[in-house]
Amino acid sequence: MVSLFKTHYFAFTILLITFLGCSVSICHAEDYLQPAAEPQTKQIVIGGDYNYPPYEFIDSKGKYTGYNVELSREIATVMGLNIKIKLDTWENTRALFDQGEIDILQGMAATPERTDLYNFSPHTYVNHSIFARDDSPKITNYTELEGYRVIVQANGSAFDMLNEAKLNIVLIPVETHADALRLLASGRYDFAVVSNLPGLYLSQKLGLSNIKAISSLERNRLYGYATKTADKALLSQFTQGLAILKNTGRQQEIYDKWFGPLEVSIWSKAGIAAGLFVVVLLFISTVVLIWNKALRKKVESRTKELQAQQLQLLHADKMASLGVLVSGVAHEINNPCSILTLNFPFVKEAFEQAIEILDEHQVEHGDFLIAGVSYNRLKHMLPETLDDMHVASNKVKGIVEDLKSFAVKGETAHQKNERLDLNELTKRSLRLVNNQLKNSTSNVEVNLANKLPTFYGSGSRIEQVIVNLILNACQALENKSQKITITTYFHSKYDSVVLTVEDQGIGINAKDLRKLTDPFYTTKRQSGGTGLGLSVSAGIVRDHQGQITFKSTLGEGTKSKLSLPLIQKENEL
Structure with a gap:
């Protein structure tokens, strides 16, 4: 049994990474809502490698075929595109692409060097x-x-x-x-x-x-469609087409047609059980590294642009300027975030199905280590860890959508009407910021009221507000001995539930306190602050007919208070 595990580690890693990658083409939520483009008269030239099976190649009859070729033709059908596929040596194809004679490549690996030159919409x-x-x-x-x-x-x-x-x-x-x-x-x-x-x-x-x-x-490497950086509109059409094929199940049918027979011949149940843990660790670490790098570069770039245009922004519509900022970063954030959101449930289900095999191995050979952790412990720890990661990835995606909603005044597509418990939202928020709390203070007091009444609203958006308030309290502390107190209670006079976050940090002077929720206002510009956190939070609270207020004494600390009314009808949100 042990030798069988070792034999299939490598093989399984390749398969599952390939399978997981198939979902990466899903991008913005609005991609699903846009109608298919009208048929075009301009012909789009798609390039590829003439001998790269099973992705793309010329068969014995001289016909273009393969996974990439069939995928491109299906996208052209659903999007109404006029395409011409051209397969040549990879060296010639690259040269024609760079010269502008080929509009888009249907199969290119997204290496760090290439992401500076091209835009990518990966499909595997x-x-x-x-x-x-x-x-x-x-x-x-x-x-x-x-x-x-x-x-x-x-x-x-x-x-x-x-x-x-x-x-x-x-x-x-x-x-x-x-x-x-x-x-x-x-x-x-x-x-x-x-x-x-x-x-x-x-x-x-x-x-x-x-x-x-x-x-x-x-x-x-992520692998899929690539265009020049100036051809974002063209890439968007192929991205939307991929999303349609994914949702209809057609992309999976094409994938199974080309890769299914090859996969069946090289995988086994034991390989799946053993390789799963390697894939989970490799997948998570790779995605997080790519996402962090892209986000950091984009935030740094946009921050410099905002600083350079500060005088102009004072006389312009700040909401429109924010819309430009968000449109630039939303795609970069949503691509890696979609990988996490879509695949965590699959990884969890695969682990649950592998438990029977692992239990048999444990009965036969005793407890064993996986990634340095005993199987007994991992069996209980991994599902909970994946659930927390799934919640966190959904949170990231929700923040991006809230920024876009903030930039486009009056947008309500992402507002929901859920029956919510402020205590449960607070507990979930505390789990998400647990690491920041540990790094900021050794003195946290949490006082949650018993049996708070529920209210209507969007759980992810209120959770975002709570997270922002807690993180601001952490950033205000000067040493770990200073205290943060988090309290919930019911205010019977105003028929509302209340959350307070109080810190013993540096405090805020009176003139700055009035501007805390203004867009772009921040006292932490030098440390990367954008001035959007509390501004977005205030907008969310207003959408829920609530209030957010602040009291502070310089040198003594700050108290933030979030009040949310209980009586809210669905058509009011």
Whole structure:
């Protein structure tokens, strides 16, 4: 059983990452609401690699086929697009794309270097593997390729990565993956680095039985449509088409057609159970790193722009300016956030189905470690952790939508009418900011009233307000001995539920206190403050017919008070 686990770790990782990536094309919520574009007279030229199966290739009858080709044709049908698919060597295709003779690529890996040059709408993941002959030298990691002759596709992402690795590797560039595998199988050179699924597909189809994948290149990349940075409108049409195919189930049918038979031949139940934990850790860490980097770069860029235009903004419509800011960052945030939101339930379900296999393994071999944690503990801890992460990812997406709603005055598409418990919202908010609280103070007091009456509203939006109030209190503290007190109660006179957040921090002077909820106003500009948190919160509270007030003494602390009325009819929100 143990050896079977080890055998399928690598294989399963590739499959599940590929499967998870299929959902990444879902972007803004409004993408689902836009009507399909009218048929166009202008022909859109789509480029690809003529020998990259099963993604895109020319078959024995000279016809264009593959997953990418079929996906592009389906998108053209649902969006009413006039397309022409052109497959050539990858080197020629890249050159024609850069020269403007090709409008969009249907399959390109989103490497860091390329994201500065192109916009991407991914539909899957690609992972590169090291292929070797039976008599090749024994290695376990791409860093051990130093001193060997390695075959790679010219101008591919693996070629770029190995070039940047600054290892003493002799790279042998070839035109296609098939060329690389044939050269390796013939006994020439030492190793080949190719995309994993095309490598497996070609080695089986060409009958290259003396080569096999021995190690991952340790780099998984988003893979899909790419345009020049100026062609956002064109990319948006393909993104919307992907979303439609995803929701109708057509994209999954195409995926199963091209990848299903290959997957069935190489996976097993034991591989699924063992590989799941590796995938979870790799998936979460990769997405978080990409999302943090993109968000940080975008916020820094937009902050500089706002500072440079400050005088103009004083005489312009601040809401319109905020709309420009949000439109620029919403797509960057929602893409990685959608990966988390859509796939956490799948990962949790897969884990629950794998428990039976793992329990059998535990009965036979005793308790064992997974990622340094005992299985007994992980079995109870992982589902709760995934639930918290799912809630947090939904929160991020909700914040982006609230910013857009704030920028477009009167927008109510995301308002909901739920029966809410202020105590439960407070508990959930405390879980989300638990780390910030621990880093800011060792003295937190929480006093929640017994059996608060419920009220109507949007739970995610009220939760956003509570989180903002708690984070502001944390930022006001000067040392960990200072206290934060969080209290809820029912105010019978005004028939409302109340939350107060009180800190013993630096306090706010009277002239600044009046401007706390003004858009763009912040006392923390130098530390990255945008002046939007309390402004957005105040708008949310007004939408719920409530009030948010502040009392503060400089040098002694601040008390924030959130009041929400109980009687709210659904048509009032």
